[in-house]
Amino acid sequence: MILIEEDFLNKEVCQYLTKLSITKEEEAAPFRDINILLLQEYDLPFTKKIVSYTTNFLGKRGVTAFPERIEITIWKENSKQNMHFDEARESTNLTSITYLNEGYLGGETVFDNGVIIKPKIGKTVFFDGKKYLHGVNPVTKGKRFVLATWYTSDLDSII
Numbered sequence: 139m140i141l142i143e144e145d146f147l148n149k150e151v152c153q154y155l156t157k158l159s160i161t162k163e164e165e166a167a168p169f170r171d172i173n174i175l176l177l178q179e180y181d182l183p184f185t186k187k188i189v190s191y192t193t194n195f196l197g198k199r200g201v202t203a204f205p206e207r208i209e210i211t212i213w214k215e216n217s218k219q220n221m222h223f224d225e226a227r228e229s230t231n232l233t234s235i236t237y238l239n240e241g242y243l244g245g246e247t248v249f250d251n252g253v254i255i256k257p258k259i260g261k262t263v264f265f266d267g268k269k270y271l272h273g274v275n276p277v278t279k280g281k282r283f284v285l286a287t288w289y290t291s292d293l294d295s296i297i
Contacts, residue, residue: 146262203289213282224267233267242280
């Protein structure tokens with residue numbers, strides 16, 4: 139299942155997360171050619187709101203999944219991610235990415251079945267990253283900010 143939800147997060151929430159990322163960017167951990175901030179390390183009360191919101195949203199669609207890791211990823215120009223399967227914990231059963239900003243070119247999420255997701259602020263893509271081969275096209279201009287979340291059905295693994 140690949141579920142695409144337009145406007146999953148509203149523009150104000152996306153702007154808040156983008157501003158937080160810009161403010162804390164120097165503290166971000168490098169991973170491949172992107173930088174990562176763990177949301178709960180910078181705003182735990184807001185993280186709890188995101189956990190509740192996503193859990194309720196998925197539950198209404200019959201999906202039992204609780205956030206186990208939430209990252210803000212920062213993609214500079216020329217950043218990309220080759221096609222891959224997520225290397226996640228055994229209990230991980232879902233992945234989502236939410237586009238937080240506009241003003242950049244490239245950075246589309248691609249799947250090996252031909253699906254290409256064009257970034258739009260607030261849009262979220264839910265999928266099983268361990269089952270769907272996926273990647274990210276190069277960011278050709280600007281910076282791409284994304285909220286990346288991994289989910290579990292194991293209550294002992296949630297945030």
